[in-house]
Amino acid sequence: MPGLTANMQVSDVVVEIGGLPIRLRCDDPAFVSQIQERYAGYVASSNEANFVFDIELAPAGTASGDEDVRVTWDSGRWLMRRGDFRAEWNPSTARGRIEQTVNPYSLDCVLRIVHTLLLARKGGFLLHASSAIRNGRAFLFSGVSGAGKTTMARLAPADAAMLTDEISYVIPREGAYFAVGTPFYGELARAGENLRAPIEALYLLAKGPENKIEPIAGAEAVRGLLGNILFFARDPDFVRMVFDAACDFVGRVPVRQLTFVPDSSVWELIV
Amino acid sequence: MNDKRYIARSTAIAARVLGDETMIMSAANSTLFTLDEVATLIWESADGVTPIEEIVAHKICSQYEIAPDVALKDAEAFVDELSQHGVLLASDQPIAEPLKSLKAVR
Numbered sequence: 557m558p559g560l561t562a563n564m565q566v567s568d569v570v571v572e573i574g575g576l577p578i579r580l581r582c583d584d585p586a587f588v589s590q591i592q593e594r595y596a597g598y599v600a601s602s603n604e605a606n607f608v609f610d611i612e613l614a615p616a617g618t619a620s621g622d623e624d625v626r627v628t629w630d631s632g633r634w635l636m637r638r639g640d641f642r643a644e645w646n647p648s649t650a651r652g653r654i655e656q657t658v659n660p661y662s663l664d665c666v667l668r669i670v671h672t673l674l675l676a677r678k679g680g681f682l683l684h685a686s687s688a689i690r691n692g693r694a695f696l697f698s699g700v701s702g703a704g705k706t707t708m709a710r711l712a713p714a715d716a717a718m719l720t721d722e723i724s725y726v727i728p729r730e731g732a733y734f735a736v737g738t739p740f741y742g743e744l745a746r747a748g749e750n751l752r753a754p755i756e757a758l759y760l761l762a763k764g765p766e767n768k769i770e771p772i773a774g775a776e777a778v779r780g781l782l783g784n785i786l787f788f789a790r791d792p793d794f795v796r797m798v799f800d801a802a803c804d805f806v807g808r809v810p811v812r813q814l815t816f817v818p819d820s821s822v823w824e825l826i827v
Numbered sequence: 828m829n830d831k832r833y834i835a836r837s838t839a840i841a842a843r844v845l846g847d848e849t850m851i852m853s854a855a856n857s858t859l860f861t862l863d864e865v866a867t868l869i870w871e872s873a874d875g876v877t878p879i880e881e882i883v884a885h886k887i888c889s890q891y892e893i894a895p896d897v898a899l900k901d902a903e904a905f906v907d908e909l910s911q912h913g914v915l916l917a918s919d920q921p922i923a924e925p926l927k928s929l930k931a932v933r
Contacts, residue, residue, distance in 0.1 A: 760879060774845040775861045782852075792839060792854035799841035799852040806845075 561625035570600040573671060574680075574725050574736045579605035580663070584613055589657055589713050594660040597750050598739045599822040600691075602809035607670070609645070609652040616657055623732055627788040634789070636669050639649050639661075645670060668723065668740060669788050676797040679804060680727035682786040685758070687735045687748075688712050693756035695826050696724050697814065698784045703761040704818065706743040711820045720748035723786065726755070726805070733809050758805075759814035760784075770813045834882075834906055835875030835922040840914045842870075856924055858912060865891065866905055873915060875922030879906060 567588040568581040582588050592599055619754040623639035636643040641662040645652035650672075656662040672682050685698035686705040690713075709721035715764045719725075719735055722742030727734050733755045739747035759770065760780045772780060781802045816822040836892075842851045842906040849870055860871055865887060872882040883898045891898075909915035916922055 775848045775850050778843075778845065778850055779861065781857060787857065790855075790857065794839040795852060795854045795857055799843070799850075803843040803845070803850070 568674065570603060570605045571595045571598050571667070571739075571760075572600040573598055573667070574675070574727060576607075576671070576674060577602070577605040578667070578670070581608065582610060582611040582613065582624075584658075587611070587613060588785075590658075590660050591663065594664075595739050595747070597737075599748050607645070607650045607652065608656055609643075609666075611654045611656065611663070614655055614657050625665065625788055626634065627673075627729055629789070629791045629794075634665060634669075634673060634767040636663060636788075641666060643669075645673075647673075652822070661735045664740065668786060671725070672786050672788055673794070673821055675725075675727060676794055676801065677773070678727060679797075680733075680799060681801050681805075682726070682730040682738075682740075683724045683726055683781075684784040686721045686742075687724040688716040688750055689719065689735075689749075689753040690716045690826065692753055694719065695756055696726075696735060696758045697761055698724070698758060698781070699761035700784070704762065704763055707818050708816075708822070709744055712820070713820070713821060713823050716823070717749045718744075720749065721746070728804070730781070731808075732804060752819055755809050757810045757812055759812050761811060762815045763818065764815035765817065767816050768814075769799045769825055770815075772811045772813055774806075777806045780813075781806060781811065831878035831880060831908070831919065832881055832903075833875055833877070833918050833921050834873040834910075834917045835867075835918075836873050837914050837916055852914060853914055855913065860909065860912070860914065869902055869905060870915075875916075879903070879917075882919065 557665055566581050566583050569588050569592050570577045570579050570645055580591055606813045611728045628635050633643045636726055641656035643654040643666045656771040675681050686709045687694055687696045697705055706721045708758050709718050719737040721744035723738055725736040725738045734752050735755050735791035736752040737748040737750045840851050841855045847864040849867040851860040868886045869882055872886050879902055883902050887898050888895050906917050910917045
């Protein structure tokens with residue numbers, strides 16, 4: 557007598573950000589479709605992936621929205637949690653699991669955390685910054701919420717390709733630093749273009765009565781940069797890697813303060 | 828009784844010299860410190876076996892026009908602040924090996 561079997565159909569999609577393909581699997585095809593729509597432009601054409609995450613959807617109403625992100629290293633796994641998700645990831649097995657409600661922004665947060673952890677080992681980081689490519693070079697505009705990241709993106713001229721209005725992806729390669737487009741957006745609510753270019757300069761934003769650029773060097777530049785790097789894990793080794801990455805970046809890329817009037821004239825300085 | 832005070836750099840930090848300044852980040856809580864030129868001299872001399880009085884006399888008073896008692900008082904205050912944050916360790920005995928604990932030895 558044949559045994560009873562239950563076949564569960566699992567759908568998946570490979571999202572590739574910064575050249576790192578991650579397979580996301582879920583038994584809810586409708587949610588996978590949401591992921592494909594949310595990360596349009598970053599869905600890999602190849603089926604290859606470096607990491608696999610299984611997503612389990614929790615019933616609506618089970619999320620607690622007031623819990624901050626916590627990321628800890630425990631027994632060979634990264635544990636990540638916030639009110640709306642719980643996740644774990646084992647880098648050595650390249651497998652992970654996410655428990656969340658039907659909300660693509662929960663997955664967005666997990667992906668940001670995973671990329672910060674992976675980038676740190678490569679000397680890179682995610683930065684609270686908008687970024688754009690102009691004349692083949694990338695420009696980063698960094699600051700806290702309200703500093704003008706999205707404003708700079710909105711004011712960008714037609715010849716600038718926007719990489720993001722919220723979270724910039726910075727990675728070292730062959731002695732230079734590159735900015736890479738991300739689907740992580742802010743108020744603009746639009747994914748960046750999936751492009752990359754060597755970074756020409758990092759601008760720390762300040763609004764003021766006139767447009768002006770002032771160089772920032774040494775410790776002040778590192779302090780300004782570190783204040784805007786996404787920094788989830790409090791693991792000591794991770795802290796050292798991020799600190800070293802910030803110091804190395806400042807040693808190679810000009811850091812400047814950009815005081816600007818929020819109109820399109822500011823882009824006349826960005827060349 | 829040994830009334831000397833010895834200082835050593837914690838190993839639970841990340842540090843980088845940038846020009847005349849030194850940046851230090853606590854690996855435990857990500858607190859960032861920026862040391863000026865004089866503070867950097869003390870930091871670099873904090874080997875656990877050289878008393879702070881000797882560091883002040885040989886590294887600071889020999890290079891800067893400052894009274895030894897004033898320099899020592901400033902250095903003690905600097906050591907107190909950094910040891911409170913666990914990035915510098917202080918003891919009335921030589922510190923043979925850098926301590927891994929973030930708790931300062933007072």
